[in-house]
Amino acid sequence: MNPIFEGRLQEVAQHYQSGDHHLGLRRILDAALETRDMTIFEKTLAFCRQTEDRNDDSVVQPALDLIASISSAGVHIAETKRKNVVSVKGISKQYRGGKFKLFPVSLELAPGEIIGLVGENGNGKTTLLRIMAGELHPDTGEITYGFSAPVSNNYEKRSQLAFVQQRIPRWWGTLTDNLHFAARHYGLIGRENELWVEMIIARLGLRSFRMHSWNSLSSGYRTRFELARTLLRSPKILLLDEPLANLDIIAQQTILHDLRFLAQSQSQPMAIVLSSQQIYEVEKISDRIVFLKQGEPIYQDLRSTVSTGSAVNLFEIETTATRDELLAAFQSLSVQQIQFNGGVFIATFQGDVTASAVMNNLATQKFEVSYFRNISQSSRRFFANA
């Protein structure tokens, strides 16, 4: 019995019992995938077919039965060595004839960790990812990959790296055939191939699109397909360039949540580096953030419990009030600065001013506030002066 796995299964059961069937289905598929047991895969797929068009309480009992089966099958635990899968030391890059320069970047990633690369357009996110993926040669520094088996050439190295580009390369044929094709090259043969592909398809919500071609998929579903293909490759490192760019807001949240879950898989933990401009969304799932500002990295460890000791606190406010009205309202809180970027105000206070104090003042003045966020610990603060 693995307590973490059992805990997750209990969560799945609770999702079903509380009526969150869609979330429950995703988690039950995650749990089934953790077993790597073909019998469980078959049962899970049968459950998916059985409950496909149902969203009522009749799915609860079959789900609980399946959870019991998954529990008895147990989790397939990956090797516990927690060595870094990638170690980047001081890599920098300047394109020939170009003015842009990526300043030395260093980072290390262990299985299960997620690093978010954030920054405005043209600040080096894609360059850094391409260097990590072996597509570009760094001017300085080195990258060390901790693959489970040694690689004898660059082709093998790139075979083990999974890099999902923002512009998904075109493929032909049906979605399912392409996934079978990829899975077969990564050692999945026959029935095992079929079951893995069906499971990944179900997991990424692509069941309705199994026989679709490239042309009939929206860009969001193409991203999902690419993720499905990547997952079948069972990579140790997953590099994602703007994976959220083509997704709607709900899909963004789902994918990010799934990525967090997939990274922390017990059977196949992976290290993920993803670039995005959706700062808040990325921060939710990342362990660390690398903020690239004109090519220069600013690191932020989001897991650190130690206070950053910031001298100031920043708050984003969207309101109908004017700057002068806000200045007047926050006078008692000794507001230092109020910036307006056309959409929201960013108010800067001393480090001891809390969010509740700011909200209290706004409420006292009876301002119409449609959005409020404390960005004191967020990478968003780096944009404040932009």
Add this chain to the structure above:
Amino acid sequence: MIKKINKFLLLYFPLIWNTRALWMLLSLAGLHLAFYLSGWWYFDTYLKIQGYPESTSIMGGSNIAYAAIISILLIIVWLVFYLRNNPFKSFYPLPRGYFAIEFAIIFLVLTGCINLPRSFAKGFYDHVEHQSHGVNLTEEINTVNLAYALIPQNQFDYDAYNRCDSLEYRETRAYIDSIARVDSLDRIRLQAYRDSVGNDEADLAEERTQRKKDLEHHDYSYLNFCKQYTGDYDTSAMGRRAISAKLQLMLTSNNKAEVAAILNRFEHMCLKYKIDYNVNIPSYTAMAFKDDRHRPSVYLNISEERRTLDFESLNRVLSHIHQARTRAFDGTEWLITLYMALFMALALFSFRLSSTRIWLISLVGAGVISVIYGIVVALVRGEYFALGGAITLIVLFYLIYQISLRARRKTMAGVNLVWFTWAFPGLPMLIHVLISELSRPKNIYNPKTLAYVMATPSALYTFLEDHQSALDTFYFVFILLVVTTVLYRHYRTWQAMDEE
């Protein structure tokens, strides 16, 4: 069923699935069968083989055109599917031997496509062989040759000048004279023969005397006929001396019955093989015995009565029947076809393993270099031809080097790799030709005979000349081995190169 097979291939043999090899090879098998049957059915009467002067023409003409159109269409359809997904460019792990199998599939498909006319020819000849199963070809050749003598075509054939003794004498002279035109290893052998037949001047004097004698005895007669019109490929058939002797025996012994029998058999053959004629064949029996000196009185080709008898078509029919029966494996012909397929396969393979951009740059680059080189070589003629060509090549390669310094590393490496792939099959043959030329024995001038004589060739030269086909086969196998075991590794390294 097809879906199930495809699924099976996809789950177990992805390379076969992705290359559509099974369906392509099945299609090709079907097409070869269709071409074979077309060839079989094409031969409905012997009229069909009268029109082809050479056996190879069966594989030519409209047959080649149809095969080319069908092959091109088939290849286009195949490429549409084959070039879709490329696991190599997606960096999928590929097992050992993957590229060898993929190249073998490309090579097989292209070989199958360009050999469709062969199946047509095989079907055609198989039917000819089947149809002529009961034919005694030697007997028919003898009949035609004797009938050719008994049905005069040209007056010249019956001249004393053309009787067997005279012919053999003149042919010996002609053989000696031909020595001067031979510029090869054979010259040595021919020189030895020349030495054995004696002094040239003496020969010429003797010939002049004989010629004079022939003219003095000018005498057109069936008895002077000495010609084997057809069937020199059949060693069992009567040669011209035997024909002449037989003719003389029949005529001098007044054996009209046998002559009539020969002409009857001949007419039967003409009817069987649909030979066009408008003469009364049996009547030629009487003509042969018209006077006691057996002089021909009517010649087909100089007759004013438009007499025709298409001996030429009959000759072709017999030749094709012989060919249908004695078809053998022609190694050189196959080797040429295989080399063609190899060049095409390498062009496609390089496209598959490089990128479209790199392949097109290579193509345009090779085209530009060829055009520049061609123009310079065309302008620089005479004694500076070789020098001009060499300087042009050096300048072109220097320019390529300069461009490579400025171009992206991966781009230039890709272009060089593609160029090497295209040129590689020609390299062993080029080296062969160079070594052969360098070791070629020099002609030595002999002031006594006022002629050039080739020096004794070296063992290397003799070996290269005598084993040309075997060496070409060896090169072919060598190229295949290098492509499938070495070259792909360079493409793999290139594919994984960083871009900048």
